[in-house]
Amino acid sequence: MKKIIQVHVYKGETHYVAECADLPVVTQGKTLDELSVNIREAIALQLEGENPADFGFDQHPSILASFELEPAEYAKA
Numbered sequence: 001m002k003k004i005i006q007v008h009v010y011k012g013e014t015h016y017v018a019e020c021a022d023l024p025v026v027t028q029g030k031t032l033d034e035l036s037v038n039i040r041e042a043i044a045l046q047l048e049g050e051n052p053a054d055f056g057f058d059q060h061p062s063i064l065a066s067f068e069l070e071p072a073e074y075a076k077a
Contacts, residue, residue, distance in 0.1 A: 001058045007039055010068040018065065023047075023055060039063065 006021040015028040016035045020043065027042040029035030043063065052059055 001053060002056050003058045003061055004064045005043060005057065005061050007063055007065040008068065009035065009065050011070075018042075022057075036065075039065070 002022065005023065007018050008021060009016060009018045009032075011017075012028065015030055016032055017026065017028045018035055018039045019026045020039075023043065023046050025039070025042045025046050027035070027038040029038045040063065047055070052061060
């Protein structure tokens with residue numbers, strides 16, 4: 001059983017977006033704090049009334065978010 005729900009976070013045009021790798025969950029938020037609340041809520045709603053084991057998860061999985069960053073522009077010497 002998996003103990004971690006993996007979430008990929010990236011910056012869209014106007015909002016931050018989070019997509020779960022293991023669940024059919026996608027949400028967004030204007031700030032990272034808002035996104036954090038939204039992803040927890042969206043995952044809880046997806047698993048509500050379900051057995052996490054049916055999705056391959058431990059009874060109380062944690063959430064691991066990886067954040068995609070754009071490369072920095074380097075100043076030319």
